Structure formats: C-alpha cells, structure tokens
Amino acid sequence: MSGSLTHSPSQVIRQLLVDLGHGTLPSAAGSWPIGVAEDADSPPSAIWVRGTESRLHGRRMSDGQYYERYGFQVLVRDTRYEDGQTKARAIAIAMDTNVRQAAVTISSSTYIVHVISRSGGVLDLGKERSTSRHLFSINALAAIEQAA
C-alpha cells in the first residue's frame, strides 16, 4: 500500500513482532528486546529492525499514489549460535505464516500489515568483529496501511 505513515515501517514491524511474542519493547527490560534502527550493546540476545529500500508496484489511477512495499531488515544477535539461529528462524516463519491483515497499534495509531514477503532465507552473517556474538539477518517487504 502507500500513503503517509505516522510511525516508520520499522516501528510498525517492531510492534508486530512484539505482538506475535518474539520479543519485547526495550522499555520493558524483558528478554529479546527489539530495537529500531540501532542496536543496543546489551543485552547480548537482542533483535533490531531497520528500514531498507522499498519496492514500488504500480500507481493508483485515482490519485497517483504508488503501491509501495516497505523494505526492512530484522537483525538477530546472540552469544550462542543455536539460540540466535532458532530465534531468527522463528521470526522468519512467523512473518510467512502469521501475518494476514494484522492490526498493529502504536500509541493512538492503528496500522494494518497486509502481508510480509521475505526476499530470501535467514542469512548467517558470522560473528560481530568486536564481540564475537553471532548475527543473523532476515530481509523482507511489507505492505502496510495506516487505518487510523
């Protein structure tokens, strides 16, 4: 979909992942905090979502707006390879199977995530150079519309 969004696509996806039970908001100080745009150095097991280049799919004749699928990347970090890989894989499967017209609320704004299309598998990026923590990434496109 297209049109302006009050919150960034990354914030919407982050809230969606929290709603699906794959992490927590950083303010909640729970396990698997999910940040937006930047990662925090701790805790070691963390997730963050950032925006990437979107894809445009034609224009509406009525008002000229583009149908846009917002690009985003989910990065997963953990000191243990198995735990990080399992978490990344669970998120990828959830994006494939648990997102159909999903309603997401942030503050007083409501969004509909119509569908998420992954552009590939879970990428094993190896270890962070400075800390040797394992990194994984998932890249996808999301059709998001602000409902209210």
Place this chain on the structure above:
Amino acid sequence: MAHVERLANVLKALRDLKTKYSEGRPPSVTVGYSQNYAVYVHEVPANHPVGQDKYLETPARRLANDGTLVGLVIEALKRGHKIAIGLLRAGMRIQREAHPLTPEDTGALRASAFTCYTQDVESVAAEAHAKGEAVRLAKQEGAEVMT
C-alpha cells in the same frame, strides 16, 4: 459463458514470441561479490568512511523502481536480442551503480564484483574472488591499485 474469439491465434502468437526471444530454460543472471565477508559488510549497519551497507540491494531496488532494468531488457528485445542479453545488461548496470556504494578498505571487495549467467556463477565467482585477493595482496604490499 464468455466466448473468446481466435484464442488459439493469441496463444500461437505468444508461443512464437517466446521462441523468438528466449532460448531453452528461463534465463537467469546473478550479480554478486565473492569475498567471504561480502555478505557481512552488506548486511550489518556500519559507518564506512567510503561506501555503505546494502551496497547491492539499494541500487538494485532503485533501478527496478524507476524502470531502468525493465527498460534495458526491452531495449535489448527491440534490437533483436534474446531476453538473456537484456538481463545481462540489467545486471551489469546494477553492478556499475553498486560500485561507488561498495565500502572500500583494501579494494578487494569492489574488485570481487561480478555479473554473469547464473549457470556460470561458480567459475565466474571464483575468478572474481581471485581478482579480489590479488588486489588485497597488492594493497598490503603497498602498490597503488585502481578499482
């Protein structure tokens, strides 16, 4: 029930076009980088003095969004080439646009870029990797290398 007239003619015309512009199995082109740290540098956000992460995905999507890639394929078809040639040109354009966005330290990553038909990717990627390694070694030895 709706009746479509001369549907057989339409189908024949489409098959003729397919025969004219494609050959054998569906064509596929790969654009990539063959240094073993390429995917790490591509995926992990970082402040690079030169270049950026997502150095291949960003130009690929931009060129797809503005119609450049489709335009290159159409141009090739209009000139009587097969679709595979059009795809190759589109891939080379992506590689060219990615070049200045590719982070540079030793120059090895940039030198390891390649575009080829997917069926040839093993051999072409190996060549590109060797080229990247040669650039890295030359840099270590203090030689000036153009990338």
